[in-house]
Amino acid sequence: MTEQRQLKLGVSIRALGYHAGGWRHPGVPADGAMDFAHFLNVARIAEAAKLDMLFLADGLGIRQKDQPAGSLCRSNQNAELEPITLLSALAALTSRIGLVATASTTYNEPYHLARKFGSLDHISKGRAGWNLVTSWSDAEAFNFGRDHQMAYDDRYERAMEFAEVATGLWDSWEADAFRHDKASGVFYDPDKLHTLDHRGKHFAVRGPLSVARTPQGRPVIVQAGASEQGRDIAARFADVVFSAEQNLASARDYYASVKGRLPAHGRRAGELLILPGLVPIVGATRAEAQAKHDELQELIDPLVGLAGIYGNFGDLSGYPLDGPVPEPQDPKLRSRAAVMFRLAQEKGYSIRQLYQAVASGRGHRTVIGTPADIADTMADWVEQKAADGFNIIPTHLPVGLEDFVRLVLPELRRRGLFRDDYEATTFRGNLGLPEPRNRHVAAREGGVPLSA
Amino acid sequence: MTEQRQLKLGVSIRALGYHAGGWRHPGVPADGAMDFAHFLNVARIAEAAKLDMLFLADGLGIRQKDQPAGSLCRSNQNAELEPITLLSALAALTSRIGLVATASTTYNEPYHLARKFGSLDHISKGRAGWNLVTSWSDAEAFNFGRDHQMAYDDRYERAMEFAEVATGLWDSWEADAFRHDKASGVFYDPDKLHTLDHRGKHFAVRGPLSVARTPQGRPVIVQAGASEQGRDIAARFADVVFSAEQNLASARDYYASVKGRLPAHGRRAGELLILPGLVPIVGATRAEAQAKHDELQELIDPLVGLAGIYGNFGDLSGYPLDGPVPEPQDPKLRSRAAVMFRLAQEKGYSIRQLYQAVASGRGHRTVIGTPADIADTMADWVEQKAADGFNIIPTHLPVGLEDFVRLVLPELRRRGLFRDDYEATTFRGNLGLPEPRNRHVAAREGGVPLSA
Numbered sequence: 001m002t003e004q005r006q007l008k009l010g011v012s013i014r015a016l017g018y019h020a021g022g023w024r025h026p027g028v029p030a031d032g033a034m035d036f037a038h039f040l041n042v043a044r045i046a047e048a049a050k051l052d053m054l055f056l057a058d059g060l061g062i063r064q065k066d067q068p069a070g071s072l073c074r075s076n077q078n079a080e081l082e083p084i085t086l087l088s089a090l091a092a093l094t095s096r097i098g099l100v101a102t103a104s105t106t107y108n109e110p111y112h113l114a115r116k117f118g119s120l121d122h123i124s125k126g127r128a129g130w131n132l133v134t135s136w137s138d139a140e141a142f143n144f145g146r147d148h149q150m151a152y153d154d155r156y157e158r159a160m161e162f163a164e165v166a167t168g169l170w171d172s173w174e175a176d177a178f179r180h181d182k183a184s185g186v187f188y189d190p191d192k193l194h195t196l197d198h199r200g201k202h203f204a205v206r207g208p209l210s211v212a213r214t215p216q217g218r219p220v221i222v223q224a225g226a227s228e229q230g231r232d233i234a235a236r237f238a239d240v241v242f243s244a245e246q247n248l249a250s251a252r253d254y255y256a257s258v259k260g261r262l263p264a265h266g267r268r269a270g271e272l273l274i275l276p277g278l279v280p281i282v283g284a285t286r287a288e289a290q291a292k293h294d295e296l297q298e299l300i301d302p303l304v305g306l307a308g309i310y311g312n313f314g315d316l317s318g319y320p321l322d323g324p325v326p327e328p329q330d331p332k333l334r335s336r337a338a339v340m341f342r343l344a345q346e347k348g349y350s351i352r353q354l355y356q357a358v359a360s361g362r363g364h365r366t367v368i369g370t371p372a373d374i375a376d377t378m379a380d381w382v383e384q385k386a387a388d389g390f391n392i393i394p395t396h397l398p399v400g401l402e403d404f405v406r407l408v409l410p411e412l413r414r415r416g417l418f419r420d421d422y423e424a425t426t427f428r429g430n431l432g433l434p435e436p437r438n439r440h441v442a443a444r445e446g447g448v449p450l451s452a
Numbered sequence: 453m454t455e456q457r458q459l460k461l462g463v464s465i466r467a468l469g470y471h472a473g474g475w476r477h478p479g480v481p482a483d484g485a486m487d488f489a490h491f492l493n494v495a496r497i498a499e500a501a502k503l504d505m506l507f508l509a510d511g512l513g514i515r516q517k518d519q520p521a522g523s524l525c526r527s528n529q530n531a532e533l534e535p536i537t538l539l540s541a542l543a544a545l546t547s548r549i550g551l552v553a554t555a556s557t558t559y560n561e562p563y564h565l566a567r568k569f570g571s572l573d574h575i576s577k578g579r580a581g582w583n584l585v586t587s588w589s590d591a592e593a594f595n596f597g598r599d600h601q602m603a604y605d606d607r608y609e610r611a612m613e614f615a616e617v618a619t620g621l622w623d624s625w626e627a628d629a630f631r632h633d634k635a636s637g638v639f640y641d642p643d644k645l646h647t648l649d650h651r652g653k654h655f656a657v658r659g660p661l662s663v664a665r666t667p668q669g670r671p672v673i674v675q676a677g678a679s680e681q682g683r684d685i686a687a688r689f690a691d692v693v694f695s696a697e698q699n700l701a702s703a704r705d706y707y708a709s710v711k712g713r714l715p716a717h718g719r720r721a722g723e724l725l726i727l728p729g730l731v732p733i734v735g736a737t738r739a740e741a742q743a744k745h746d747e748l749q750e751l752i753d754p755l756v757g758l759a760g761i762y763g764n765f766g767d768l769s770g771y772p773l774d775g776p777v778p779e780p781q782d783p784k785l786r787s788r789a790a791v792m793f794r795l796a797q798e799k800g801y802s803i804r805q806l807y808q809a810v811a812s813g814r815g816h817r818t819v820i821g822t823p824a825d826i827a828d829t830m831a832d833w834v835e836q837k838a839a840d841g842f843n844i845i846p847t848h849l850p851v852g853l854e855d856f857v858r859l860v861l862p863e864l865r866r867r868g869l870f871r872d873d874y875e876a877t878t879f880r881g882n883l884g885l886p887e888p889r890n891r892h893v894a895a896r897e898g899g900v901p902l903s904a
Contacts, residue, residue: 139658185526
């Protein structure tokens, strides 16, 4: 197995894990979401395992829809630490793992974000990453002076221009601009400082950025867009795509679609890595793995489970949980709920079984099985050009990550599919990605810059 | 000496220190402004000395006025790490010292800042502070889509509303809102979560904040306003005022003015601490201290020195540095420059001596002398109700701080004026300030909340 076939692996560490019942598991510190020690523990497990990145999702508000009544206070999706702040603290106590924070282009200013991620890249000595997202919920709009969310096309147009400005600001200083020459008194070479002077539809930003060129050239850019606009932003700017794919066929289509857009931006296929989310539930035997899954499913509070299907079925809290799923009555819901209702009928699902099926995975692919089962499917996806690696979505933390590290990683290593140690000191270096060339150096020296 | 007479001491750690020639001193790491190790070193010196706070000033852009030509690249005021990111990383490697980041109310959104400072307070276990400022320069406006800076009154009106929103968001959760009860499935008590629903002139923010009530109730608020509006914001919201006072008489007036405004906001004099900036240049003898000062003055690059008086005198780079100061020719400059010109005439200053006099201190009081001299003046200011302590402004880092810690602190301790060890684990606790009461608890239980 050659090195370039090896998987890249991240882990998504939001709050207490992704399974709706996970926080109630005996191995989870239920107060961990606001506790730095919890995240430090998770980070140390991931770095000891030589994973590529810690990934922090984010939202800019609490989605306060208490439906059915009493469900919200039973969910753990509410208080959490701000990602950049948290990852900067983790940077001080880790040395190799990449640190990716989600930050919205919808409710931020590019100067602020370019500065913060640039600072994080310096503080971590080249391990910062930015997951570039747009914000789609009204709950977030309400916290930033708006009565409703921004229209989809406007959000994506703004996101594209935001990325142009941020990458432009990261080219403000050439890498060797600073002389720090005490004898002559020259602090920097003025020819190596560049003012952006951006004036676009959404932003006017003069620059230059007050942060020196970063150890990675610029932070790693992660993107998760599934739409056409999202794929275009990814192809133009992203180093890593974190996708949500449930099956191999659609994952292959997505992989081909995004990689196929790279040449139009002067980029090669190897310059962007696609890492689908993967929820592993692993046991020494399949029965043990299934038992772990069953245990988690039983921990879903019924109101939280019903909240997860409220958007499609309305309030089912008046129906017996172990009775049949009623046909959706609200005509607005009917079309969206039809597929789920048919599934429930085919499988003979009760209401409880339906919300359990929905709660597991939260849009990402769940694999329940032995280490060999999980390694098989990962290897298969890479071989079939559906993935360059995976972003592991633990059901509950730290337990879901510990299980993956203890059981699956040795199997991947046995097959030569995952590293024994980090290859580089920077995140970009470990991902095997080239360092972006400063546009001003490229313009002076000729040649094509590696990215726009 | 009773404990409440003890001084509170912070240290301002921006970049490489405050003296215009400081970065060229042999003891200064000239590349330190972008190097986390430099700040960690400074933080550890300050925490070992039991200082109350690390204070980080900030600006949102490079003030690119290269006048006289060639001066800008000889100044060290350009690239620096973003304060919240830097302090969060330092939080992970310190345990007692307060961490104060400057953040602008002019170009930020209150939801973002309340969240970041709330997160920093959790990560540091109760050591976060926010220096609330407005942004006054065009260079900053240009980075945030504006053609010029916001008008003064608008900035301060926005700042006041910003503080109302931020403090409101920090009361979103009551301290005991989270139950994390795995058995019953209840994550939080919904009666203890409060939605702000703020709709004002500058901001509309629904809330609630997605960060639990912080270890200090809310982060310590620092303010540095000298104007009427600044004093009003301080009296209403600040826990600490960082003032710039050159002499005892004006410092006493300022102290009385700000403390006198507290009762109107239902606050007592002891609930707000006033810490003027102080630039100590200390030697075992006065001659040694003077020699240290002279050495720094000699390190000021002439162009950087001339840049410091450009605003008042225009471009003097064509004149002999050791010749007399010419009378200001530009009538626009004349009125502002008159005082400095008279000073230069009275003292017989050359151009070099004039810019040296201006460069030293940068608006803060400089004291050059023995440990006893410096302790005397500090004790005098506290006794005369001009200060509750000081924010130390080192000329150059880490040397200026090391000198202060090694020479002045033992003298202060000998006099019983400074602590031997921290009294508390939180910043607020070490400052001896009360924890703000949650407004919703106060409304339910009666009594007057400690702050608005």
